[in-house]
Amino acid sequence: MAKELVVLKVCLDEIERSRPFLIGLIGDRYGWVPDPERMQSAVDEKGFETDVQEKSVTALEIEFGVLDSPDQRRRSHFFFRDPLPYQQMSPELAAQYSDAHSPDPGTRKHAEEHLQPLKQRIEDELPGRVHHYSVAWDADAQEVTGLDDFAAMVLEALWADLETEIPPLAEQEEITWEDQERLAFEEFIELAARDFVGREQIAAEMLALSRSPAAEGGTWGGC
Template sequence: MANTNLWKTRPVFVSSTFRDMQAERDHLRDVVFPELAERLRARRCHLEPVDLRWGVDTVSISEQEAKELLVLKVCLDEIERCRPFLVVLLGDRYGWVPPERRMQAAIDEQGYATSIQDKSVTALEIEFGVLDSPEQQKRSFFYFREPLPYQDMTSEKAREYSDQYNSKTAWERLQALKKRITEEMGPDRVRHYQAAWDWDKQKVTGLDEWGKQVLEDLWGELEAKTGNPGESPAASWQEQERAVLDEFIEERSRDFVGRVEILTELRRLALSDKKARTGASW
C-alpha cells in the first residue's frame, strides 16, 4: 500500500462573479491548472482546484440565484475547511445581491459577524475569505480586468458585462470594493490585465498573457511552500525506482473506493500462512 503521507494536496480556490468571468475560469481550468498540477507532481503534491461555479452556465436566472446561495454556503465551508490559496477575479460587475435573510443564514452557520446590507455574494466571499483574515491575505491574488469595448457592444451585452450600463448603485459598490481591496492588499497582490473581445463569438478572449501571470504568481507561492527537490542528494537507482512505483500507486489509488468485504478477505488470505491458504476460495 502506498505511503500517502508522501503526497500532499494544495487547494486553489477561485472566486468571481458568474456570467462575465466564464472565459477566465475556463482558461484556468483548461490551461493554467493543468500546467500547475504538472509542476507540483514533481514535488509529490496534488493540485486541488476549487471553483464551485463550474458547470452551471446553462441554468436559468431563477435557478442561478438558488445555485448562488448554495455556492455561497459551500464556498464559506470550503474556505474555512482548507484555507487555500485564493484567486479572485473581478471585472465590471458587483455580482448578485441575495435577500438579506438568506445571506444572514449563510454567515450564521459560520459564526461570522459582518454587515450584509446590499452586499453581493462575491463581495462576501472576498471579505470572509481574504480581507478579514491577515493569514489568508498572504495566500491570495486579485486580478482586475480592464474594461471591455462596451461602447461598441449592444446595450444588452454591455449590461451583461458591466454594471456601469446596468445599475449605478451596483457600479458604485463595485468601485468601493475595488478601492478597499487595493488599499488593503497592495500592488504585489492586485494585478490588472487586458482581455480582448471576440466579435464573432461574442465572448472574452486573448487571455494567454493573463494566464501566464496567474501561473507564475501561484507557482511562486507554491514553490516556496513545497520545497525544492533539487536541494536533496541525488537518489540512487533503487530510490528512483521506488519513487516511480509510489507515484504510480498514488495516482491509481487516490480516488479508489474499495469493496470492504473483498479487501478484508484478500488481506486475510495474504497475511495467513501457507497451510491456511491451502484450498482457499478466491
C-alpha cells in the same frame, strides 16, 4: 427562499474547501445581492461577523475567504480586468459583462456605489497581490480573446506562492508510515463527516461501546 440560503452556504463552504490558495477575478460587475436576512443566517452559521446590508455574494466571499484571514491574505491574488469595449457589443451582451450597462437602474446605481470601493479596499489591504490585465474583443465572434497573457500572469503568481510555501515543507523530517496512515485516516474521517447526518443517541451508544473494555470471553461489536 430556502434555496437562496442553501446557495449562500454552498458558496462559503466552497471557499473553505478551496483553501489554502485563492484567486479572485473581478471585472465590471458587483454581483448578486441576496436578501440580507438569508445572508445573515449563512454568515452566522460560519461564526463570521460582517455587515451584510446591500452586500453582494462576491464581496462576502472576498471578506470571508481572504480579508478576514491573515494567513489567507498571503496566499491569495486578485486579478482586475480592464473594461471591455462595450460600444462594440449589443446592449444585452454589454449588460452581461458590466453592471453599468444593465437595463435595471437599481443595478447600475448599486454597482456605482459599491464596486469601486470594493476594488479599492482590496488594493489597500493587499498590496502587491492585485494584478490588472487586459483582454481583446472579437467583434465578429462577439467573444473575449487574448487570454494567454492573463493565464501566464495567474500561473506566475501562484508558482511564486508555491515556491514560498514548499521549501519549509521540504525541510521537514520524513514522516513514518504510522504517521502516514494516521493522516490518511484523519483525511478519510473529514471527508466522510462532511455530509454526515447522524442520530445522536445511536452515535453516542456506538462511541461508548467503542471506548468500553471487552469482557473476557465475551462478544464485542455493534451493527
